[in-house]
Amino acid sequence: MIMASGISGPMADVAEQLMAELERARVVSQEKLPSDAVRMGSIVSFSTADGFNRTYQLVLPGDADISSGKVSVLTPIGAALIGLREGQTIPWTARDGRRLSLSVLNVRQDQ
Numbered sequence: 001m002i003m004a005s006g007i008s009g010p011m012a013d014v015a016e017q018l019m020a021e022l023e024r025a026r027v028v029s030q031e032k033l034p035s036d037a038v039r040m041g042s043i044v045s046f047s048t049a050d051g052f053n054r055t056y057q058l059v060l061p062g063d064a065d066i067s068s069g070k071v072s073v074l075t076p077i078g079a080a081l082i083g084l085r086e087g088q089t090i091p092w093t094a095r096d097g098r099r100l101s102l103s104v105l106n107v108r109q110d111q
Contacts, residue, residue, distance in 0.1 A: 036086035036107045040073065044081055045106040048092065057110060058082065077102075 038044050038058060045055040056071040058081060064072035071078050080092045084104045092102040 034085060035109060038081045038084045038104065038107055039109075040082075041110045042081075043108050043110055044084075044104060046081065046102055046104050048094075048102050049100040050098070053105075055106075056081075 033039065040058055040060065043055060043057045045053075047053045056066075056069050056077070058073055058078055059070045061072040061074050064070050064075075073079060073082055076093065076095055080090065080102055081104070084090065084107075086104050086107045089101050089103040092100050094100055
């Protein structure tokens, strides 16, 4: 939460979205977290209503490299994915302001 609370500028909206997710989150031990729940390090395949289909690994900002398939939790897509489970669909706002739905197709954990 400290990382998200210190963000300003263009990333502030995404940090705010992430903080909202963290505030409603329930802390559980790693062993109790379902294997298909998106968390840091998860490799997630998803689609959006406009036909955008991708697979990314969710990482901290310093490890993000979109060309290597690593997306930061402090991006709109990263903040939207955290905590979702395989098969879930949620409303999502793209960077350009379009309202879409985002569907998680597959989640696997990086071992």
